[in-house]
Amino acid sequence: MQDTSFIQYRLTNGLQIVIERMPHVPSAACGMLVQTGSRDEPDALAGAAHFLEHMCFKGTARRSWEQISIDLDALGAQHNAYTCKDRTFYYGWVRPEDVERQIELLADMMRPTLPPDQFDLEKNVILEEIAMAGDDLASVAYDALYEHLCPNHPMGWPVLGYANTIRDSSRQQMAAFAERRYAPRAMTLIVAGQVDPDRILAAAERWCGQWQDADVASVRTTPAMGSGQAIRTMSRFHQQAVLLAYPATTAGSPDEETAEAVAAILGGTNSRFYWNIVQKGLSRRAGVFYEGYADFGTIVLFALCESKNADTVLAAMQQEVRQLTEEGPQPHELQRVKNLRRTGLAGETEAPYYRLGLLADDLAYRGHPRSAAERLDAVDAVTAERVAGYLERFSLTGPGLLVSVGPREDLANSAR
């Protein structure tokens, strides 16, 4: 692994700064992590975190929306932003000499003025984004999964919100939401690449130091995980999406890498699902993913298949889980996970842009950054005994929560 080192600092207003020096790369990446996602929204404002992310590109005290776009592009940056259930992240990848300019621009964007005309116009863009997601089976299925996985909880609604909450939201509500949620104490400036830390800290102090310290208003509540079965019949889709969800460990816990390994052994590259479901012609896409949050986690078995195969695919997924639970992983399966992770981590050390995402995970769930070597140590610590112990504590053999979207009206869940 290439040598890197971290510098952590906090401004007096609470803004955290994390720098990973990567002297071996010819570029740098910079991002602003905001601990605000859809789970922090009141129900009348479902979609507000994502809407606010859009509005951060739409005007500040110093820049119009056109100027923000021009200045971002003038940096030549590959830049973007995303919102998920528990965070918003703005980030870009630039030449080393442009990092301070990027920090200034990002800092300015974090204090949007929400111009009224842009606020109304941007609603149309988000309504189009919601419509686009409605044509995508995987998106519809994912949203249906969380609706039933986290019932009566903000984690249960789509990050994009609903058409009615977007239409009905007011600029005043959005301003209040932004003031509550974009406090410096809830934000972290992350920089990785070929950078001079002193200059980064000086730029952060200059452009973010005047932000007023404030408490972050809301207290997150932990969702109670739903179970049972939910079939959403949508005949306009050709395929059937089948998802089976179970409770899992939280992000940042000592079991996180074990959960990731279980998902990879069952549903990753060269996995049991690949050979026993995909390569049996039952489904062109079947796998397992782990999603962890600070207080909540789930492992989801999923497949996209012809609707006539859905029962067989569901039974096959459950059979693979039973077998892994009863017999444990094979040594070569664990080694595969470790070997591939080693190659992947080596590749990430040459790309500051990709390091940002990993650092954001570490900071959100562990409170401190990890080097690639530390990550690898955590992967190497996963053993067959740990997997067995994990599957005892977080069983994947019960009924779980079955969600299916597609032409079918029913599915036969043998584990009911």
Next chain:
Amino acid sequence: MHETLPEESIVHHRLNCGIDLAVMAMPERPIVAFLIRLLAGYAFERPEHLGVAHVLDEAISKGTARRDGRALNDAFDAIGAAHSSYAGRETVGLVCTCLPEFVAEALDLHAEMIRTPTFPDDACHTAIELTRQSHAALEDDPGELARKLLHRHAYGPPLDRHLYGEKETLDRLDREAVVAHWQQFFSTDRMHVTVAGAVDPARIADQLEQAFEGLTQPADDRQSPAVEPASQAAWPIRFQSGQWHYDKQLEQQQIALCYPCAAVTDEDFPVEQVLVAVLAGGMSGRLFTEVREKQGLVYWVDAWTDHPRAGGMLHMGASTTPQRVDQTYATLLRELDRLGEDLSADEVDRAVAGLLTSIQTRGDMTRARAGRMADDLFYHGRPIAMAEKIERIRSVTIQDIRRYLQRYPRDRLAVVTLGPQRLTI
């Protein structure tokens, strides 16, 4: 043939075994990336066997003369080699990233897979079935379905095909068709190999010479059955303009359009790169600004180019709710026209800056370097020094773009709409 480009330490060989090899030695890199490309994509398929290149791609890793599919994939896993493959229009590619100490083993495993695949009956049957399912699943992917329909109408044979073939041709596929495609097109004289990372170019060349010796096809077997010209030549785009609508129940209407543009080998290709960046290269790109930010018509709008070996097509696409489809379409065309009217030096500067920064950031990754060399071999027959590419982009002027727009006017368009509503303009 042998040349060394000092700026990037690229060694380019035509090996005795027939492989066109380019190696970029980057001793400081933590990984190695390599691509093996064969001129065996779906444009080369027999018309009655459309889809066979994708089936071959699915089946080739399912067994060799030495080991079955699981053992082969386990061998890759044992060295942590992240490998994948794809079937494209003109090429089939095998892509691998690994740690430097495992590159020899990874190359040997690829040679084994390319030279001695067994294509087991059950693996071929499954690959055909999965391809059939993927073909049917296009109904759930309106963006890709619209692009498939646009290609079918606009490109002319055989570039008008789709990766997954057609239902009736998939029904005809069997193991023999897969083996025939492999026998005909998997030969070293149709193979490009590019390697980037911490490697010794001479050792790579020696290894490939040994691993692929004798895989050159007899001259009689080289003719493409699809259309002429065969082997390493390229097909021109036979552009067909028109407007086609496909009715489908969707939340959004898909708009896909294209018209011919410069080939990668054309001297105006850097001008085209800048022009597309002005249109869609960032947040200040004209499409994003005019269609999304000023009018709120879409979430997604884009422009890009598609380059078969011997031509180019400029594409634009957007998806919008049906009541906005006419306005969105009119704005797309208006923005194309406006390029020739009020382009500014600032826009060109931003587009150039974006392209150059992309080269220095994402383009610097080891895997991207290997990919770029593979593109150079495919289009130009030789690796092009990055300094040369940068200089050509940097020197593009507004006058160049205006001249380009006159040379490639949008006077003939192919347009496909997919969704509940026809265009009324």
